[in-house]
Amino acid sequence: MSDPEAVARAVRGGATVFSGEKSTLVQTGPRPLVPGGSGAEQLRRATAALDGAERGVIVAGAVPFDLSRPGALRLGPADMTPGPLAVPLGSRAQVTVARSRPVPSPAGYADAVRAGLDRIRAGRVDKVVLARTLELEALDDWSVPQLLSELVARNPSATALAVPLDDPADPGARWLVGATPELLLRRRGPSVLLRPLAGSIPRSPEPDEDIRRSDALMNSDKDRREHQFVVDAVVEALSPFCRTVNAPEPELVATPAVWHLATRVTALLNDTDTTSVDLVAALHPTPAVGGSPRKEALKVIDEVEGLDRGCYAGAVGWQDVHGDGEWVVAVRCAEVRGRSLRIFAGAGIVEGSDPDAEVAETAAKMRTVLDAATAR
Ligand SMILES: C=C(O[C@H]1C=CC=C(C(=O)O)[C@@H]1O)C(=O)O
Numbered sequence: 001m002s003d004p005e006a007v008a009r010a011v012r013g014g015a016t017v018f019s020g021e022k023s024t025l026v027q028t029g030p031r032p033l034v035p036g037g038s039g040a041e042q043l044r045r046a047t048a049a050l051d052g053a054e055r056g057v058i059v060a061g062a063v064p065f066d067l068s069r070p071g072a073l074r075l076g077p078a079d080m081t082p083g084p085l086a087v088p089l090g091s092r093a094q095v096t097v098a099r100s101r102p103v104p105s106p107a108g109y110a111d112a113v114r115a116g117l118d119r120i121r122a123g124r125v126d127k128v129v130l131a132r133t134l135e136l137e138a139l140d141d142w143s144v145p146q147l148l149s150e151l152v153a154r155n156p157s158a159t160a161l162a163v164p165l166d167d168p169a170d171p172g173a174r175w176l177v178g179a180t181p182e183l184l185l186r187r188r189g190p191s192v193l194l195r196p197l198a199g200s201i202p203r204s205p206e207p208d209e210d211i212r213r214s215d216a217l218m219n220s221d222k223d224r225r226e227h228q229f230v231v232d233a234v235v236e237a238l239s240p241f242c243r244t245v246n247a248p249e250p251e252l253v254a255t256p257a258v259w260h261l262a263t264r265v266t267a268l269l270n271d272t273d274t275t276s277v278d279l280v281a282a283l284h285p286t287p288a289v290g291g292s293p294r295k296e297a298l299k300v301i302d303e304v305e306g307l308d309r310g311c312y313a314g315a316v317g318w319q320d321v322h323g324d325g326e327w328v329v330a331v332r333c334a335e336v337r338g339r340s341l342r343i344f345a346g347a348g349i350v351e352g353s354d355p356d357a358e359v360a361e362t363a364a365k366m367r368t369v370l371d372a373a374t375a376r
Contacts, residue, residue, distance in 0.1 A: 001026045005090065015027055019152050020159045023080055024083065024085045025060070026078060031076035032074065034046050034074065037070055039314070043277050046073055056078060057321065060318035062165065063284070084152055087148075088153070089146065092146060092149075094376065095140055095142055097374060106363075108132075109130070110355035111355075112305060128348075131347075145162075151372045155332075160179040161328070163177075174336065180328045182195065183328055184286070190269040194238075195262055197230075198288045199226045200258045202257065202360060202364035217259050218250075222352040226353075233292060241282065247265045257368050273323075309344065334373075343366050
């Protein structure tokens with residue numbers, strides 16, 4: 001499906017869309033939810049739900065950060081076309097923002113970071129990812145096709161996404177929209193590719209300063225440590241399933257808003273009975289969104305963050321009848337519901353993190369959705 005009008009109609013009808021540099025996937029109706037309720041149960045049942053499905057049918061959607069909460073994976077036919085989504089999707093009506101409120105306030109977030117650092121000093125965790133939100137209230141309903149258009153146009157290297165979280169026919173149904181630079185995993189036959197990100201610095205509009213910042217990130221001991229927790233955790237989670245796992249040195253990647261450290265991890269499965277969904281269940285949540293060690297970090301997030309993350313920092317993607325699939329980490333995302341848009345951003349906290357720098361980093365990360373939502 002490559003005609004923008006047809007895609008816009010499909011999205012208004014509740015279609016799930018992923019648009020990447022190389023391909024665009026649109027899951028059209030009918031799209032029953034994968035049975036099971038919770039994200040964990042949906043992941044357990046996704047592969048069986050595809051048994052005997054017609055060619056072209058996939059499981060697609062989102063599982064939440066906390067897998068005990070409801071998932072939004074749906075079973076239905078999909079259309080895959082080469083290249084990114086052709087945009088714009090229809091006319092560009094301006095939405096006016098009537099109110100904008102950071103929750104918690106920047107000072108409240110800095111306090112949460114200090115509370116995280118206290119737990120690190122106490123030896124409970126080595127790393128914890130803490131998030132905050134920006135709530136925008138518009139005069140009219142947000143348009144999901146329009147948000148998606150802007151996200152695609154502004155983030156050519158990311159995976160732009162629109163995923164219905166509720167029954168799209170319900171008034172007040174929620175959507176997840178965003179443009180994430182982080183590949184959780186791609187599985188094609190026995191080959192698996194991951195590109196975990198962690199360790200960030202805001203971009204500068206001034207080219208010399210921008211390069212200086214990227215150098216500072218590459219040479220930052222704090223950011224290298226913050227990154228390594230993620231690489232170590234994904235290598236450990238993959239190992240039982242794989243005959244080889246290769247994790248080279250980190251490299252730099254840039255989004256329009258931030259520089260990141262990234263590692264291209266490649267692996268070969270022992271057995272192609274292991275599906276992409278099995279790997280999601282083993283990997284999620286990585287320390288790019290949770291922390292290290294995982295269990296204790298999730299407790300610390302519960303204690304100090306005070307947010308319902310929903311599908312922000314969840315896993316979003318698809319799997320086909322062969323067990324192949326592609327899943328991204330739902331960062332640079334927002335939850336849309338009628339006139340309300342809740343933008344989320346988080347940052348990894350390790351020993352040596354500076355609360356004010358984490359406020360600035362999360363503000364820069366929020367720009368991905370904020371700039372798309374307030375485009376003129
Ligand atoms: C948790 C987020 O980003 C993660 C991904 C890349 C870099 C991150 C960091 O440097 O903190 C985070 O781990 C977010 O954007 O909300």
